[in-house]
Amino acid sequence: MPSYMRLRQICLVAPHLESLISDISAILGLNVCYRDGNVAKYGLHNALLPVDTILLEVVAPFRADTAAGRFIKKTGGRGGYMAIFCCDDPDARGKHANAIGVRTANVITHGPYHGVQLHPRDCRAAFIEFNHTQGSDDILGPYPPAGPNWQKSIRKDVTQALIGVEMQSPEPHDLAEHWGRIIGVTVGTNDDDAPELKLPNARFCFIKGESEIMSGLSFKVADIAKVRDTAQARGHAVSGNEFLLGGVKFRLTA
Incomplete structure (x- = not known):
């Protein structure tokens, strides 16, 4: 196999x-x-x-x-x-x-x-x-x-894919190397020069933060404004194209 x-x-x-x-x-x-x-x-x-x-x-x-x-x-x-x-x-x-x-x-x-x-x-x-x-x-x-x-x-009329996972650490490069060793993926960098692990169907990016957590998820959606407005209507504070839900940032991309 x-x-x-x-x-x-x-x-x-x-x-x-x-x-x-x-x-x-x-x-x-x-x-x-x-x-x-x-x-x-x-x-x-x-x-x-x-x-x-x-x-x-x-x-x-x-x-x-x-x-x-x-x-x-x-x-x-x-x-x-x-x-x-x-x-x-x-x-x-x-x-x-x-x-x-x-x-x-x-x-x-x-x-x-x-x-x-x-x-x-x-x-x-x-x-x-x-x-x-x-x-x-x-x-x-x-x-x-x-x-x-x-x-x-499976529905794709609103959300089409989960495309990324954001990991946070005081030492993001160290955490990226650690996860890379565990899952067998070489650490690269994304467009923002942050360390990332690229899988066939998703990317894990690693950013600097106070604690080590899985801090965000990125979703490809059909209409960013519509999803953002629905989140606001349900009482969630929206900043740019992201909002906090279930303890993580939900980030929207087209």
């Missing part, structure tokens, strides 16, 4: 699930494709929304003493929770991470899906997960965490 690495899913965490899902759906014109009962064992409930072929997930704790709840308390609700990558061999990627000092936090197997989650403290800024669904290397193929018919929920 040829080696590959793509962004498959971004996970945000919120204290309350339904209000954030309602805002994301209304502002970005996205449909919920699935609610995964398997996350209940972690004290969470969730919802997933496809943004073209990348899934946007929101999780929220429903009981005390969960990892997600501790994350919210630690960060004050700022920052994305997890970056999830599909690849050819999650176990090999996990072993490589272990060899450079990044521990495995959890291994999930729900045939034909297999995922390796890395320890967030070692990853820095956010969880990293590598996964693979056996028998499906098609980006529009089966993906059990998103439900049996996730493809049917």
Whole structure:
């Protein structure tokens, strides 16, 4: 099997699930494709929304003493929770991470899906997960965490794609090099001379900030003004072409 690495899913965490899902759906014109009962064992409930072929997930704790709840308390609700990558061999990627000092936090197997989650403290800024669904290397193929018919929920009339992830750190070059070593991507620079990791379907850019968090998501939309106006109408402060939602900046591009 040829080696590959793509962004498959971004996970945000919120204290309350339904209000954030309602805002994301209304502002970005996205449909919920699935609610995964398997996350209940972690004290969470969730919802997933496809943004073209990348899934946007929101999780929220429903009981005390969960990892997600501790994350919210630690960060004050700022920052994305997890970056999830599909690849050819999650176990090999996990072993490589272990060899450079990044521990495995959890291994999930729900045939034909297999995922390796890395320890967030070692990853820095956010969880990293590598996964693979056996028998499906098609980006529009089966993906059990998103439900049996996730493809049917894709909408592109408002939001066309999730194209970028912004990571923040007091030492952005160092964090970029660290993530690059973990996921096996060479660090480059973007048009603003900021370090970035370029994947086939998304870019991770690294900017300077007070703390290490996943600070923003960039979306390609059909009509920036319309999305911006909807965000304002739902009570969110808009600055330029971005607004804060679910603890991260949502940035709009045409």
